[in-house]
Amino acid sequence: MKKKIKVVAAVIENDQNEVLCALRSNDMSLPNMWEFPGGKVEEGEDIYSAIVREIEEELHCKIKATELHNEHTHEYDTFIIELIAIKAEIVEGTPQPTEHAKLVWLNKENLDSLVWAPADVPAVELLIDNVN
Numbered sequence: 001m002k003k004k005i006k007v008v009a010a011v012i013e014n015d016q017n018e019v020l021c022a023l024r025s026n027d028m029s030l031p032n033m034w035e036f037p038g039g040k041v042e043e044g045e046d047i048y049s050a051i052v053r054e055i056e057e058e059l060h061c062k063i064k065a066t067e068l069h070n071e072h073t074h075e076y077d078t079f080i081i082e083l084i085a086i087k088a089e090i091v092e093g094t095p096q097p098t099e100h101a102k103l104v105w106l107n108k109e110n111l112d113s114l115v116w117a118p119a120d121v122p123a124v125e126l127l128i129d130n131v132n
């Protein structure tokens with residue numbers, strides 16, 4: 001049976017209506033695909049604490065989680081992911097790409113110009129739909 005993982009991802013928006021997109025590096029799983037920064041929820045951890053912790057660890061900045069964006073389960077070849085996307089704002093610091101190959105702020109209407117990790121596609125489509 002495939003392993004199931006629970007992952008939180010931050011949809012971080014700035015004042016210009018842009019969303020922070022992160023490029024997975026060559027040496028990560030799902031290399032060279034774009035994602036929302038985040039990571040696995042730890043045993044007994046709530047999703048809002050998990051996303052604040054992951055962003056501190058990964059981007060070295062502090063966020064405030066505002067609301068749930070969407071949840072989607074996707075089956076990859078080797079595992080199943082329950083991806084929980086959470087809207088957030090930066091409250092302290094500037095995101096640094098400590099693990100990712102690149103970070104970019106992109107207008108919501110241009111989000112589909114990137115190649116997203118397959119599990120992220122519904123979250124991206126929802127963001128684009130909400131612009132129109």
Ligand SMILES: Nc1nc2c([nH]c(=O)n2[C@H]2C[C@H](O)[C@@H](COP(=O)(O)OP(=O)(O)OP(=O)(O)O)O2)c(=O)[nH]1
Nearest residue numbers: 007009028029030035036037038039040117119120
């Ligand atoms: N952080 C994050 N991970 C995502 C997204 N979409 C998606 O399929 N994933 C996958 C990539 C990873 O396999 C897993 C998240 O794991 P992680 O970020 O905690 O850890 P990792 O890269 O060290 O994972 P791994 O190489 O050990 O499998 O979920 C997303 O939007 N954000």
